[in-house]
Amino acid sequence: MEKSQIKELKSILKSRxxxxxxxxxxxxxxxxxxYDTCHAYDGIPKKEFSPVGRAEVLRKLYKRYRSLSGMLFxxxxxxxxxxxxxxxxxxxxxxxxTGCRRCMVNCPFGIDTGMMMGVAKHLLVAYGTAPEELVMxxxxxxxKGKSIDEFKEGYRGVIKDLEKTVQQKLNLPSPENLxxxxxxxxDIMYVGxxxxxxxxxxxxxFNAAKENWTLSYFEGVNFGFFAGDPExxxxxxxxxxxxxxxxxxxxxxxxxxxxxxxxxxxLMGELPFKVSSIVEVIYRYMESGKIKLKKNAVTEAxxxxxxxxxxxxxxxxxxxxxxxxxxxxxxxxxxxxxxHNWCCGGxxxxxxxxxxxxxxxxxxxxKDQIVKTGAKIVVSACENCVSQLxxxxxxxxxxxxxxxxxxxxxxxxxx
Amino acid sequence: xxxxxxxxxxxxxxYLAFAVFFGGILFKLIIVLFSKKFKGSLATYPRKLPRPIxxxxxxxxxxxxxxxxxxxxxxxxxxIQIIKHDVFLGAGFVGITxxxxxxxxxxxxxxxxxxxxxxPEDFLLLILLFLTTVIGSHLHIGERYxxxxxxxxxxxxxxxxxxxxxxxxxxxxxxxLSPHYVLVALHIFLANLVLMMLPFSKMMHMVFAFLSLNxxxx
Numbered sequence: 001m002e003k004s005q006i007k008e009l010k011s012i013l014k015s016r017x018x019x020x021x022x023x024x025x026x027x028x029x030x031x032x033x034x035y036d037t038c039h040a041y042d043g044i045p046k047k048e049f050s051p052v053g054r055a056e057v058l059r060k061l062y063k064r065y066r067s068l069s070g071m072l073f074x075x076x077x078x079x080x081x082x083x084x085x086x087x088x089x090x091x092x093x094x095x096x097x098t099g100c101r102r103c104m105v106n107c108p109f110g111i112d113t114g115m116m117m118g119v120a121k122h123l124l125v126a127y128g129t130a131p132e133e134l135v136m137x138x139x140x141x142x143x144k145g146k147s148i149d150e151f152k153e154g155y156r157g158v159i160k161d162l163e164k165t166v167q168q169k170l171n172l173p174s175p176e177n178l179x180x181x182x183x184x185x186x187d188i189m190y191v192g193x194x195x196x197x198x199x200x201x202x203x204x205x206f207n208a209a210k211e212n213w214t215l216s217y218f219e220g221v222n223f224g225f226f227a228g229d230p231e232x233x234x235x236x237x238x239x240x241x242x243x244x245x246x247x248x249x250x251x252x253x254x255x256x257x258x259x260x261x262x263x264x265x266x267l268m269g270e271l272p273f274k275v276s277s278i279v280e281v282i283y284r285y286m287e288s289g290k291i292k293l294k295k296n297a298v299t300e301a302x303x304x305x306x307x308x309x310x311x312x313x314x315x316x317x318x319x320x321x322x323x324x325x326x327x328x329x330x331x332x333x334x335x336x337x338x339x340h341n342w343c344c345g346g347x348x349x350x351x352x353x354x355x356x357x358x359x360x361x362x363x364x365x366x367k368d369q370i371v372k373t374g375a376k377i378v379v380s381a382c383e384n385c386v387s388q389l390x391x392x393x394x395x396x397x398x399x400x401x402x403x404x405x406x407x408x409x410x411x412x413x414x415x
Numbered sequence: 416x417x418x419x420x421x422x423x424x425x426x427x428x429x430y431l432a433f434a435v436f437f438g439g440i441l442f443k444l445i446i447v448l449f450s451k452k453f454k455g456s457l458a459t460y461p462r463k464l465p466r467p468i469x470x471x472x473x474x475x476x477x478x479x480x481x482x483x484x485x486x487x488x489x490x491x492x493x494x495i496q497i498i499k500h501d502v503f504l505g506a507g508f509v510g511i512t513x514x515x516x517x518x519x520x521x522x523x524x525x526x527x528x529x530x531x532x533x534x535p536e537d538f539l540l541l542i543l544l545f546l547t548t549v550i551g552s553h554l555h556i557g558e559r560y561x562x563x564x565x566x567x568x569x570x571x572x573x574x575x576x577x578x579x580x581x582x583x584x585x586x587x588x589x590x591x592l593s594p595h596y597v598l599v600a601l602h603i604f605l606a607n608l609v610l611m612m613l614p615f616s617k618m619m620h621m622v623f624a625f626l627s628l629n630x631x632x633x
Contacts, residue, residue: 018451023627026443027620030537032529033468047531056532069536069615077616078534105459108468109624110631112457267455315460339460 006082008126010065016119017066024116025062027109028055034103034113039343040096043362051103051113054093058120061086087127094120094228095131096358098350099259100308100343114348121228130227134349138223138232145239148217155217156181162196166203170415179203182247183214188281189249189273191220191240191260193383198255201406202278208413209290216243216252220260221383226349237263244273253281256404258309258382259347265314277310279381282409283319286326292414296329302408303332303375305366305389307382308347312339320381320405327412332373342366344380346388359388360395367396381405421591421600424607425575426584432607439614440622447626462632474516480509481548488572489580502569503555510552517545540616547605550598557595567593 017025034051035041047053056078063070063079070079080086099114107113124130144151163175172178179199180186190206190213192198199215206213218239224232241264244252251274254261265275285291304324310316317338325331334341342365350359366389370378378400380386389402483495484504495504503509521541524533557565571589578585590599613619 018453019447020453020457020627020630022447022450023623023630026617027623027627029617029620030529030532030534031468031471032523032532035528045528047528050528050532052532056534067615076535076539078536101459104631108471109620110459110628112631115457266458269454312459315458317460 001082001084001087005127009082009123012123012126013061013065013119016122017062020112020115021062021119023109024055024111025059025067028052028059028111029109030056031108034107034111037103037106039100039102039345039365040098040362042342043345043364044358048089048092049096049362051097051107051111054097054120055111055113055116057086057089057093058116061090061123087124087129090120091124091129093117094124095350095353095355096362098308098343098345098347100347101313102308102340102343105312105339117348118225118228118230122230123228125227125229130229131349131353133352133354134223134227135229137352138227138229138236141219141221141223141236141239142232144218145235148239152217159199159215162200162203165196165200166207169204169410169413170207172207178207180214181217183212184247186212186214186247186249188213188251188253189216189244189247190214190253190255190278191216191218191264192255193219193221193257193260195383197404197407198257198383201404201410202253202255204410204413205278205282205285205291205406208415209285211290213253214247214249216240218243220255220257220264222260222263223349223352225259225263226352233263237268240264241268241271249273251276253278256307256381256383256386256406258307258314258384262309262313277314277316277381279310279316279320279323279405282406283323286323293323293326293409294412294414295326297412298328298377298408299330300328300376301330301332301374302328302377302379303334303370303373304405305334305344305370305378305380305385306338306341307380307385308341308343310381311341320379323405323409324379327408328377332375334369334373336369342369344385344388344392346384346391347382351384351387356391356395359391363388363392363395367392367398370398370400375400377401377403377408379403379405379408417597418591421596422586424600424604425586426579428607429579429603432610436610436613439611440619443614443619443622447623453630456633457630458633459631464628470516470519473512474520477509477513477516480504481513484509488569489576490573501559503559507552507556507559510548510555514545514548514552517541517548521545536616540612540618543605543609543612547602547609550602550605554595554598554602565595567595567599 030052038051040049060078060080063077064081070077094117097117101114104112159179163178166178167175188211190202222233222236224236253276261277304320344366345359345363378389386402386404393400486492487495487502523529524537558567571587574587
């Protein structure tokens with residue numbers, strides 16, 4: 001490895017050595033309590049796929065460069081400097097972690113391995129081995145943010161087509177303005193994804209509830225965050241924040257994407273508007289009577305998969321369950337559930353990579369959970385989770401149907 | 416020569432160990448308090464404490480009792496004597512409990528999957544804690560149950576520790592002329608090492624655990 005590259009990597013290490021990282025580097029006792037909490041380790045029992053095994057690769061770098069004991073006694077503390085071998089280990093560690101933070105819930109010291117792997121990904125970006133797919137998608141999102149005016153006309157054309165679908169579903173006389181854009185002072189600005197389903201279903205729900213809303217030009221997903229590039233991640237998130245501030249909206253509602261929700265809800269600090277998930281908004285409408293859902297309309301057994309970023313990292317547990325319990329007559333809970341629910345294995349950007357075999361193996365705990373419920377329909381409220389559940393379904397040949405929460409809600413809207 | 420070494424271990428090194436211990440913890444806390452805060456929230460939900468590691472809870476209780484027991488070797492504290500007992504606290508069982516815990520953690524490290532994640536520091540610290548406790552327990556149990564006319568009693572320790580606290584250090588002849596002097600010196604030497612290593616090793620989790628757990632509940 002060249003000296004200049006080591007210097008650059010060391011400066012990243014230093015810049016990311018904030019207060020939580022200081023705790024996480026010094027506090028881990030390698031008790032191993034996190035071993036059996038990771039779906040990746042459960043699927044492929046290999047040290048490198050355990051939370052502690054992953055974190056140790058980064059920890060040994062910090063010890064080598066930032067800790068007195070590591071500098072003086074590298075053998076005793078297992079400290080190691082930057083080398084191609086260590087960077088390869090870091091790659092394996094970072095790109096097997098979905099950032100689900102199930103290990104953090106179970107760690108006696110609350111160590112956030114997901115955050116540590118964020119630092120690892122940042123180092124890999126500088127080292128040049130970050131997954132190209134994610135880097136390209138992040139670049140595209142940044143480019144869109146820089147020159148949004150060039151995208152607006154084409155995007156409006158696409159939205160016009162989607163408005164017709166909303167009109168048909170709700171039997172409305174005209175498709176005009178069913179998906180409003182650039183609307184000032186709206187109560188809600190909804191942030192979708194690139195896929196039509198992420199806009200059409202929420203648009204049906206907003207129109208059914210007669211909401212004063214507007215659609216964001218940007219997609220909620222943050223490929224900068226997935227790739228591990230904090231600058232791009234911040235720029236991508238700031239696009240949405242600036243748009244919401246410019247339109248003076250009261251609330252930003254995030255699409256069914258756990259990471260998109262967590263970034264804006266928890267990681268961007270104080271914002272001048274409320275951040276909610278579409279799941280919370282649907283629940284609000286249902287409770288206030290703004291939308292009517294058919295009672296017990298679905299008779300097949302249904303279970304709900306908690307997206308990690310909405311559940312244990314976002315605190316949204318009861319709302320989706322209450323919605324589903326209204327619609328379905330046979331709701332079944334997974335075991336373990338809520339904050340202890342197993343990650344499906346598709347988060348953290350892993351779902352965008354060419355790693356299907358790995359994701360099938362590491363999705364084993366989720367497969368076992370689903371099979372145990374006997375459910376025929378698995379519902380989730382996250383793009384990554386739904387895609388990964390489809391991979392698990394085909395990988396293990398499960399006889400199930402996977403649905404978005406907004407999808408099952410729209411199918412059972414009483415209009 | 417040994418007299419000089421023991422004298423150094425029992426007096427100078429003790430002051431050095433406490434200075435490194437408190438100075439090290441203060442240094443670490445200052446570094447943390449002046450470091451960049453995380454602007455968002457790292458909370459997990461619901462906001463509750465994680466599952467304990469079982470035996471770690473017992474080790475923690477034993478550790479607290481060991482600290483309290485050592486305080487009584489300086490002078491009598493009424494708050495420790497709420498439940499009347501002879502010095503040292505626990506009649507020997509506290510040290511034995513702590514030894515069992517450290518042995519459990521140590522032997523576990525030779526077994527997969529813990530073996531794969533263990534580094535030399537892990538073994539070293541557990542061996543150090545075990546040896547410190549085994550010699551301390553030997554000194555306590557030998558005196559308490561009057562084995563082989565042990566002769567090292569709490570009054571002698573109080574004289575010694577009290578003089579250290581008063582910064583007028585003396586090693587009572589009852590200790591320095593005892594045939595078990597070498598064990599006392601060894602116990603103090605190992606304890607000094609533990610104190611000096613604590614702020615600069617993973618034992619720092621005793622302090623940082625509260626701060627890191629606080630982050631996930633904010």
